[in-house]
Amino acid sequence: MLVEVLKEEYRRHFTTDPHMFISETFIGMVQNKCDRMVRLMKEDDSSMGLIAGIKDDILKSPFSAPFGGFHYSHEHQFYYTISNFITDLKEYVNKKDLKGVSVTLPPDLYQANMNAKLINAFIRSGFTMAVPDICNWADLKNFDGKWAKYVVEQNCRKAVKHGLTWSLVTDMKSKEDAYEVIFRNREEQGRKIYMTLDDLLEMEHIVPVDFFLVRDSNGNGIGAGIFYRGHEKIVTGIFMGDDMEKRNLGIMNLMYKHCFYHYKDMGFDYIDLGTSSFEGEPNIGLIRFKELHNCITSLRYTFSWAP
Incomplete structure (x- = not known):
């Protein structure tokens, strides 16, 4: 079961951020763009956590950023730790009478191991995958x-x-x-x-x-x-x-x-040059332009679920 915890408790377990858009400084700057912000952890396991905003009765990560996603104690989490957290996330949405949940993961550049397991677990847990956005990054x-x-x-x-x-x-x-x-x-x-x-x-x-x-x-x-x-x-x-x-x-x-x-x-080591698509629709010329400049093309995934 997922429980809401205070910032101090959450940060006692998660002292680093996979990327800046789920850092406390960034979250603090944009928190007024959602109705309520929550920090979620499992009651009996502090391996994973999620900071999300509730906006129009939908739990969103991010609620005002290019991507959001999870905190974790290390990237080599057991698969069942991830799948159990996602199952509990659905239960939390039901328990709070929310309309649904939406999570946009960071590109693989930030967390390839976690993404592979998260994407599999989301799909197996019955989440709907939006058409992935195409993103590009350069290896410096x-x-x-x-x-x-x-x-x-x-x-x-x-x-x-x-x-x-x-x-x-x-x-x-x-x-x-x-x-x-x-x-x-x-x-x-x-x-x-x-x-x-x-x-x-x-x-x-x-x-x-x-x-x-x-x-x-x-x-x-x-x-x-x-x-x-x-x-x-x-x-x-x-x-x-x-x-x-x-x-x-x-x-x-x-x-x-x-x-x-x-x-x-x-x-x-890298430059993240963002998406080359909009809501899944590719900008073919922009993809080509970035690839001419040695950029690697990969995907950014968004998953959602509603009771």
Whole structure:
């Protein structure tokens, strides 16, 4: 049986986080976006735990993040520990008269062993699997400046030839410029952006946030990237975009190249470049673009169950 525990009790058993989106600092910042937050553990076993938000009578992990998932004492949990927790999760939903539960797991980059067992257990326990989202990540350990296709380096040279420059920016005006590029890019594609610049600046209080700009020869921002450094070995790309009418200048090729070198030099092993799909619908061009830049393509799973 799962029981709700206080933060102090929960954290006595789970002192580290598989990723930043289930850390106390992040949860504390977004907890006002759900009706109630709960920390769940088994009554007789502290091997696994779940922080989730109840929103519209549905238990959600995450309730305001790209992905959520479980805490665990170590990644090599026995299968029955995982399957029993998921069975108890269904019982908790029933007992509390909730409408259902939804869990989006982190990509395999963060926890391959746990994901394999969790996915199997979710399916065997009768959960419904949504069409998996396609996500991409880059292995910086093996990055040597060579790309999957030579056209990437050709486009980087084109960018330099046209006077484009890349830089990490720290002043407020440049951060505003970077956000404006991202905003324009989303608008041009008819996509919503769910974070304001103020939201990103607020995030800087709990995790390092890096803003990058590609400028043209006149100093105008035409490409941008925003990243979180919330993991010891994995840096997370939150937003990347360019001015689409100038895309043929190689803006994003230059962005990827310099970001890869930048974070490799900082000692990071991987860059999580997020999803290349929306609610399971693949963005074929974006997948291809990331794979040209040596990215590995994998899946991100969401499971749900209703009584």
